[in-house]
Amino acid sequence: xxxxxxxxxxxRLRINREPPVTAIVLWTPSAEQQDRRDELMQGGPxxxxxxxxxxxxxxxxxxxxxxxxxxxxxxxxxxPRPHGPDGTPFELGMEAGVTEPEKREVSQVFRSIGFEPGDxxxxxxxxxGDYPWLVTVSLPLxxxxxxxxxxxx
Numbered sequence: 001x002x003x004x005x006x007x008x009x010x011x012r013l014r015i016n017r018e019p020p021v022t023a024i025v026l027w028t029p030s031a032e033q034q035d036r037r038d039e040l041m042q043g044g045p046x047x048x049x050x051x052x053x054x055x056x057x058x059x060x061x062x063x064x065x066x067x068x069x070x071x072x073x074x075x076x077x078x079x080p081r082p083h084g085p086d087g088t089p090f091e092l093g094m095e096a097g098v099t100e101p102e103k104r105e106v107s108q109v110f111r112s113i114g115f116e117p118g119d120x121x122x123x124x125x126x127x128x129g130d131y132p133w134l135v136t137v138s139l140p141l142x143x144x145x146x147x148x149x150x151x152x153x
Contacts, residue, residue, distance in 0.1 A: 004046025004058075005033065006073050017100055021056050021077035023048055028070050037063060045078040082118035085147075091138040092117035096124050106135060 003011065003025060011027040033040065041060045049055035058075035065071055084090035092110060094103060098120075107117045123136065 001051060002047060002049040002055075004044070004048060005036075005040050006046070006075075008033070010070075015050075020079070021058070022061075023056070023058055023075040025073045025075065026070055027073075034071075046075070048075065079118045080116050083116050085114040088140055089138075090115050090117070091121060091136075093121040093123045093136040093138075095135075096122040098122070110137075 006025045014024045016022045045057040045059040048058050056077045059078045061076050062074040103120050
C-alpha cells in the first residue's frame with residue numbers, strides 16, 4: 001500500500017470511493033513526519049495506491065492529533081483538468097445512473113488512448129426505450145479527423 005508521506009509501520013486506512021474520493025489515514029508519525037507537519041499538509045498532491053491496483057492523486061485536507069499520539073489525516077482526490085492529446089479540450093459525460101466502477105472503466109479506456117476525462121459529467125437521459133448506456137464525448141472535430149486519418153489512412 002502506497003500512502004505518500006503518510007506511511008509507516010502502524011497505519012490504518014479507510015477510503016470512501018464516492019466522488020470526490022476521500023481517504024482517512026490513522027497512523028503514528030515519526031518524529032521527522034511530525035516536524036514536517038505543515039510542509040506535508042501544504043504539499044502534494046500525493047499518490048495513494050492500494051494492492052488491488054486502485055490509485056488516486058490526493059491532497060491533504062485535515063490533520064487531527066489524537067490523545068494517544070496518533071494522527072488522523074484526511075485526503076481528498078484531486079482530479080486533473082480534462083484534456084485530449086496535446087492539451088486539447090475534452091469532456092466526457094455519462095448517464096446519471098452509471099455506477100462508480102463503470103465510470104472508472106470508461107475513464108481508463110479513454111486514458112489508455114491519451115485522453116484525461118477528469119470529472120465525468122453526469123447527464124439525465126431523455127427518450128423512449130431502455131438503452132443500456134449513454135456516453136458522450138466532446139472534443140474539437142479537427143482532433144477526431146486527424147486521429148481517424150492517421151489510424152485508417
